[in-house]
Amino acid sequence: MEKLHKIGFSKLAPLEDTIQKLLMKIKVNPLEEIEITKALNRVLAEDIISEIDIPPFDRSAMDGYAIKAEDSFGASLKNPKKTKLIGTIEIGESSNLKINKDEVVRISTGAPIPEGSDAVIKIEDTEIEENIVTIYNALAPGKNVSKRGEDIKKNVLALNAGIELKAEHIALLTSLGFNKVKVISKPKISVFSSGDELIEPGTPLQSGKIYNSNKPMISALVNLYGGIVIRAESIKDNKESIKIKLIESVEDSHMIIFTGGTSVGTKDYLPEIINEIGTIITHGVAMRPGSPVLIGFLNKSLIFCLPGSPGAAYISFLKISGPAIRKMLGCSVLDPRIEIVARIDKDVPVTGLGILHFLRVKLEKRENEFIAIPVKLKGSGVISSLTASDGIIEIPPNQEGLKKGEQVIVRLFPK
Amino acid sequence: MEKLHKIGFSKLAPLEDTIQKLLMKIKVNPLEEIEITKALNRVLAEDIISEIDIPPFDRSAMDGYAIKAEDSFGASLKNPKKTKLIGTIEIGESSNLKINKDEVVRISTGAPIPEGSDAVIKIEDTEIEENIVTIYNALAPGKNVSKRGEDIKKNVLALNAGIELKAEHIALLTSLGFNKVKVISKPKISVFSSGDELIEPGTPLQSGKIYNSNKPMISALVNLYGGIVIRAESIKDNKESIKIKLIESVEDSHMIIFTGGTSVGTKDYLPEIINEIGTIITHGVAMRPGSPVLIGFLNKSLIFCLPGSPGAAYISFLKISGPAIRKMLGCSVLDPRIEIVARIDKDVPVTGLGILHFLRVKLEKRENEFIAIPVKLKGSGVISSLTASDGIIEIPPNQEGLKKGEQVIVRLFPK
Numbered sequence: 009m010e011k012l013h014k015i016g017f018s019k020l021a022p023l024e025d026t027i028q029k030l031l032m033k034i035k036v037n038p039l040e041e042i043e044i045t046k047a048l049n050r051v052l053a054e055d056i057i058s059e060i061d062i063p064p065f066d067r068s069a070m071d072g073y074a075i076k077a078e079d080s081f082g083a084s085l086k087n088p089k090k091t092k093l094i095g096t097i098e099i100g101e102s103s104n105l106k107i108n109k110d111e112v113v114r115i116s117t118g119a120p121i122p123e124g125s126d127a128v129i130k131i132e133d134t135e136i137e138e139n140i141v142t143i144y145n146a147l148a149p150g151k152n153v154s155k156r157g158e159d160i161k162k163n164v165l166a167l168n169a170g171i172e173l174k175a176e177h178i179a180l181l182t183s184l185g186f187n188k189v190k191v192i193s194k195p196k197i198s199v200f201s202s203g204d205e206l207i208e209p210g211t212p213l214q215s216g217k218i219y220n221s222n223k224p225m226i227s228a229l230v231n232l233y234g235g236i237v238i239r240a241e242s243i244k245d246n247k248e249s250i251k252i253k254l255i256e257s258v259e260d261s262h263m264i265i266f267t268g269g270t271s272v273g274t275k276d277y278l279p280e281i282i283n284e285i286g287t288i289i290t291h292g293v294a295m296r297p298g299s300p301v302l303i304g305f306l307n308k309s310l311i312f313c314l315p316g317s318p319g320a321a322y323i324s325f326l327k328i329s330g331p332a333i334r335k336m337l338g339c340s341v342l343d344p345r346i347e348i349v350a351r352i353d354k355d356v357p358v359t360g361l362g363i364l365h366f367l368r369v370k371l372e373k374r375e376n377e378f379i380a381i382p383v384k385l386k387g388s389g390v391i392s393s394l395t396a397s398d399g400i401i402e403i404p405p406n407q408e409g410l411k412k413g414e415q416v417i418v419r420l421f422p423k
Numbered sequence: 424m425e426k427l428h429k430i431g432f433s434k435l436a437p438l439e440d441t442i443q444k445l446l447m448k449i450k451v452n453p454l455e456e457i458e459i460t461k462a463l464n465r466v467l468a469e470d471i472i473s474e475i476d477i478p479p480f481d482r483s484a485m486d487g488y489a490i491k492a493e494d495s496f497g498a499s500l501k502n503p504k505k506t507k508l509i510g511t512i513e514i515g516e517s518s519n520l521k522i523n524k525d526e527v528v529r530i531s532t533g534a535p536i537p538e539g540s541d542a543v544i545k546i547e548d549t550e551i552e553e554n555i556v557t558i559y560n561a562l563a564p565g566k567n568v569s570k571r572g573e574d575i576k577k578n579v580l581a582l583n584a585g586i587e588l589k590a591e592h593i594a595l596l597t598s599l600g601f602n603k604v605k606v607i608s609k610p611k612i613s614v615f616s617s618g619d620e621l622i623e624p625g626t627p628l629q630s631g632k633i634y635n636s637n638k639p640m641i642s643a644l645v646n647l648y649g650g651i652v653i654r655a656e657s658i659k660d661n662k663e664s665i666k667i668k669l670i671e672s673v674e675d676s677h678m679i680i681f682t683g684g685t686s687v688g689t690k691d692y693l694p695e696i697i698n699e700i701g702t703i704i705t706h707g708v709a710m711r712p713g714s715p716v717l718i719g720f721l722n723k724s725l726i727f728c729l730p731g732s733p734g735a736a737y738i739s740f741l742k743i744s745g746p747a748i749r750k751m752l753g754c755s756v757l758d759p760r761i762e763i764v765a766r767i768d769k770d771v772p773v774t775g776l777g778i779l780h781f782l783r784v785k786l787e788k789r790e791n792e793f794i795a796i797p798v799k800l801k802g803s804g805v806i807s808s809l810t811a812s813d814g815i816i817e818i819p820p821n822q823e824g825l826k827k828g829e830q831v832i833v834r835l836f837p838k
Contacts, residue, residue, distance in 0.1 A: 044624065045655070048643045062806070064628060099660075100619030102630035118620050118731070120631050159805045167810065175647060176809035176836065179640035179733050183633065183806055187625030204515030205533050209459065210602030213479060215517035216535050218598065225594035228463045232590060240460070245514075316533070318594050346761055346835065349791050376764050376830050390574045391477070391598055394591035395582065415791050420761065423589065423838060 020294035022405065023364050027328060030289060030303055034310065036338040037262065040193045044182055047173045050191035051234065051337045056167040061157035062183055065120040070152040073112035073134060073141055074125035077149040085144050093139040097122060112141050121153055128152035160184070170340030172234075195262040195336040199226050199240040200253060202278070203268040203316055206242055221391065222267035222321050226314070229325050232422055233333045233344075235263070247277040254281060258309045262336060265329055268316030278302065278313045286311065294405060295364040298324035318391045323366050323400065326422065345419040348399065350378035356403070356410040364405050368397040369418055380418050397421070435709035437820065438779050442743060445704060445718055449725065451753040452677065455608045459597055462588045465606040466649065466752045471582040476572035477598055480535040485567040488527035488549060488556055489540035492564040500559050508554040512537060527556050536568055543567035575599070585755030587649075610677040610751040614641050614655040617665060617693070618683040618731055621657055636806065637682035637736050641729070644740050647837055648748045648759070650678070662692040669696060673724045677751060680744055683731030693717065693728045701726065709820060710779040713739035733806045738781050738815065741837065760834040763814065765793035771818070771825040779820050783812040784833055795833050812836070 039053035068074065075091065083089040089110075096114040097103045105113050107124040115121060115128060126149045133145040160166055166184060167177060173189070181189055206220040213219065220242055227237045238260060243253055245268075257264050266278055279302055282288055286306030293301045297320035302313035312329045314321040331342040350371060358365045369380040383397045399420040403410060410416060454468035483489065490506065498504040504525075511529040512518045520528050522539040530536060530543060541564045548560040575581055581599060582592060588604070596604055621635040628634065635657055642652045653675060658668055660683075672679050681693055694717055697703055701721030708716045712735035717728035727744045729736040746757040765786060773780045784795040798812045814835040818824060825831060 045639055045642065048646055060628060063633060065631065098619065100621070100631055102632075118618070118633075159807050166807070172838075174836065174838065175640050175643035176737060176806065178643045179636040179737070180806045180810050181636075182624040182639045183636035183733070185624045185628060185634050187623065203533070204513065206515070208602065209597040209600045213475060213600060216480065216515055217517075218478060218533075219600050221594040221596075221598035224460055224597045225590050227460060228590035228593045231463055318598070322591060322594070344838075346763075347788070348761075348763065349788075349793065373762070373764075376832070378764065391591065391595045392574050392581070395595050417791070421589065421591065423587075423759075 020292045020299060020363070021290050023293050023295045023327065026290045026293050026303070027331065030328065030332060031335050031342070033289070033305070034332055034335040037193045037195055037336050039190045041188050041190050044178060044187050044189050047178055047181075047189050047191060048175070049234065050173050050189075051339055052167060052169050052171050052173055052177070053190040053192050053338065055165055055169050056181065056184070056186075058160045058162055058164055058166045058184055060184060061162045062160040063154055063156060063158065066156050067154050068115045068117055068119050068121055068128045068152060069154050070128050070130050071117050072115060072128045072130045072152065074107065074115045074121045074128050075112045075143070075147065076107065076109065076125055077127035077147045077151065079110050080127070080129060080143050080145065080147045083143045083146045089143045091141045091143055093136065093141050095122075126150060126153065168340065170338050172339065172344075192336075192338045195235045195333055196238045196260060197230050197235040197263045197265060197333070198257040198261040199223055199230065199237055199265050200243050200257075201226075201267045201316075202243045202245050202250060204245045206268075208242065221318055222316065225318060225322065226265055226267060226325060229322070229330065229422075230265070230333065233330045234337050234339075235333045245277065247281065250277055251281050251285070254306060254311075255285070258306050261309050263310045263312070263329070263333065264306075265325075266311070266313045267321045282306065282311060282313070293324075293328075294362060295324075295327070295366065296360060297366065298327070299363075301328060303328065319393055322394055326400075330422070343419075345399070345422055348378055348418045348420060350380040350416055350418050352401070352410045352412060352414050352416050353379050353381050355412050356382055358403055358407075358409040361408065362405050365403040367401040367403060367410075368393050369399060369401055370396060371398045371418060378418070380416055394421070435707045435714060435778070436705050438708050438710045438742065441705045441708050441718070442746065445743065445747060446750050446757070448704070448720070449747055449750040452608045452610055452751050454605045456603050456605050459593060459602050459604050462593055462596075462604050462606060463590070464649065465588050465604075466754055467582060467584050467586050467588055467592070468605040468607050468753065470580055470584050471596065471599070471601075473575050473577055473579050473581045473599055475599060476577045477575040478569050478571060478573065481571050482569050483530045483532055483534050483536055483543045483567060484569050485543050485545050486532050487530060487543045487545045487567065489522065489530045489536040489543050490527045490558070490562065491522065491524065491540055492542035492562045492566065494525050495542070495544060495558050495560065495562045498558045498561045504558045506556045506558055508551065508556050510537075541565060541568065583755065585753050587754065587759075607751075607753045610650045610748055611653045611675060612645050612650040612678045612680060612748070613672040613676040614638055614645065614652055614680050615658050615668060616641075616682045616731075617658045617660050619660045621683075623657065636733055637731065640733060640737065641680055641682060641740060644737070644745065644837075645680070645748065648745045649752050649754075650748045660692065662696065665692055666696050666700070669721060669726075670700070673721050676724050678725045678727070678744070678748065679721075680740075681726070681728045682736045697721065697726060697728070708739075708743075709777060710739075710742070710781065711775065712781065713742070714778075716743060718743065734808055737809055741815075745837070758834075760814070760837055763793055763833045763835060765795040765831055765833050767816070767825045767827060767829050767831050768794045768796050770827050771797055773818055773822075773824040776823065777820050780818040782816040782818060782825075783808050784814060784816055785811060786813040786833060793833070795831055809836070
């Protein structure tokens, strides 16, 4: 029979081994310091130890009167106690006021309570006439007071390196006084798609051609996973021009992602080229879709050749290229997708034992339970199967499919 | 007793009513057309009807030979059939080749199959000698062929207005030929925090002061929810300067978000000002934390005054301001948070019936089930309660807390 497999992948590598082998070879990018206002979604480069207490002082949690709690003991509507108002502390004020027995200080929410006080009585539980404040309620020590360090104590680990900074982390960092923060610099990534059948969207469709959707799709995924796309180009299936692009991009790219040109057709030059001038780590992975994936290095650039069909390219990005980007970013969680526990709503037989299968599913919530409904597929290229789904179930290589009602883990598409 | 409530909120409005009332008053922003390569996370402004079939032609799903399926009927290893090779179609080629009985055409994956053929036989199931191709397998019609329109048919609704464009939608749009797309323009939002206790991070901490964390936190949330922060400033608790800022910002802001200055302390000028020069829709919502929220309008700008304590500001943003931004964006889903079904791991009593309570929880996966562990709180201001949690459980106003083991819905923090 015809021998086309010049550099083929007769043996498919297990996906988990492939990922482990790959991740071990990836180093974390250098850090950079940026303004905290630009830090949303960036990856924290260092553990944050608090240098101050939050709050930095005992402060009032109410508008009322700061008081020595014991002076209120026994007070009630029927048995009011009289205290003397000796001053006011507004929020933001630093005060030298000190209260003694049966003295109170008018205080705003958030203001530091004065020396000698250990509780705040609400306005509503008092009456004032001249400078005499009548107390109608008894308070336990600490009542309506936020203690110094109650939120975060000085010298504790407040945030761990490797987290992605969200609004709440930015709040915490700024409350600790940070206006800058050290984050891992973004991997620079070149995105190429090859295939003589591809034409650019926005131009008229020609006979035998299809619009190039992989380049914008992979670029969007790179952005979503925290990389920067430094170039995104289409290249012809021509060995010399692919090689030139590759050599050029190695200069400035932490990662180069190709789609197409990785199978074993007559025009699939990429495996040949990488074998000639770089190193192939893996070619062919035991997963469906996505089996023709090629992983290699050229100098220090990591190279991924993903399948040309969009569904396969998407899934192999999520499983392989995406975690590689996040390893470069120093993320503590390499796969950012959210897992949902669900029940599968029909039998799903699989053909091809030894192959990890990705099943695209739509989720429906029924009575506090999620039901996973397989999305009907015709071929891995089907883009509508992605837009019609919410996520993916993985059927392990040694499992003969899924039984209706079985509990499954659905990994949601990344947002 | 002392009367401080100049414009107070003696009666708290139910949250759901508040949200419904608010959303009804919000119009969707105008649309704009942008490059598809910039469309990640933008909101689609119009339904997309496919103008072409995808794939646009019957194409081969294999490297092999295009054939009339019936010519293969009965073929097997023991009973091979001979056919005549009449040409080759490479991917991307438009071909006028037409096959007749017992003729085949060499074809690449993705190439259009020639007229007269209805199946593709894999290379591995054939042998070639000169121009005679021997067939060792029988094929059903349609085998290894992706039919025209199999992924998306012409003239069908391919995407709905109101979705946020992710990588897979960008792939679909470009595969339909779009290089530009109409999206809803981003709401322009001014962010202010007021409070004489606030100082800026990056400066030394002064006695009685705390670092301003609300301004960067709310700005990050605005970005995350799809708005643009056009200004983010701290203002002193001074009626005149707050009023001037407000009047200035109304000129160019779809929305103005304040934090702080909304309760009933002596220096809380915001409700007064908005009552004077604008319209208050709601002041005081029956939720904890977050009850002092004020919602109003000044001319066409929507105004939110959120509580000054970061935890309360964060939660009231998620429940009220965030969905308002998404309504302006025309999102079909106004609350973007993902829901997880979990079991609560301890009793959670609540005080204050008639109030919606937000319980911050951490999630743990145990044997394919999520367990929600309440995060210990001391006051709504506690930022560490947000960074230590994964999401929020809502305990409805009429419910006396949660019982250990009860099933709950956890809404994850927005990512």
